[in-house]
Amino acid sequence: MQDVLAGGPITWVALFAFAGFIITLIKGWDALVLRFQTGSKEASKEAVSPLQLEMATVKLNLERQGQDLNAFKVEVARTYVTGDVITRLEGRIDGLISSVQNEMRATRKELLDAVLGSRPHG
Numbered sequence: 001m002q003d004v005l006a007g008g009p010i011t012w013v014a015l016f017a018f019a020g021f022i023i024t025l026i027k028g029w030d031a032l033v034l035r036f037q038t039g040s041k042e043a044s045k046e047a048v049s050p051l052q053l054e055m056a057t058v059k060l061n062l063e064r065q066g067q068d069l070n071a072f073k074v075e076v077a078r079t080y081v082t083g084d085v086i087t088r089l090e091g092r093i094d095g096l097i098s099s100v101q102n103e104m105r106a107t108r109k110e111l112l113d114a115v116l117g118s119r120p121h122g
Contacts, residue, residue, distance in 0.1 A: 051111065058104065069093065 073093070077086050 051115065055108065066097070
């Protein structure tokens with residue numbers, strides 16, 4: 001039984017070849033793991049957070065509502081209302097829009113503070 005296990009003395013060449021094989025195997029494994037980690041990092045960089053999507057949607061809706069509001073003002077001015085009524089109506093509408101914008105800024109600030117871990121002011 002010992003004759004089968006005893007293959008002869010180990011030479012320096014065989015020892016260095018085995019060490020090179022082990023080093024190559026470990027480096028290959030590290031490169032493979034790094035490649036998978038880099039792939040997942042790139043995918044996470046490309047992903048957009050739901051908060052960013054929601055804010056972009058709100059901005060688009062506000063812009064669209066602003067355009068619709070201007071079209072409505074023009075239509076009302078052409079057909080129904082006198083000059084001073086339009087001026088008062090524009091003032092009220094502008095105040096409403098400013099109020100909504102201020103509320104959105106405050107909400108955005110609170111959300112960012114909550115996400116970034118800052119203390120709320122107020």
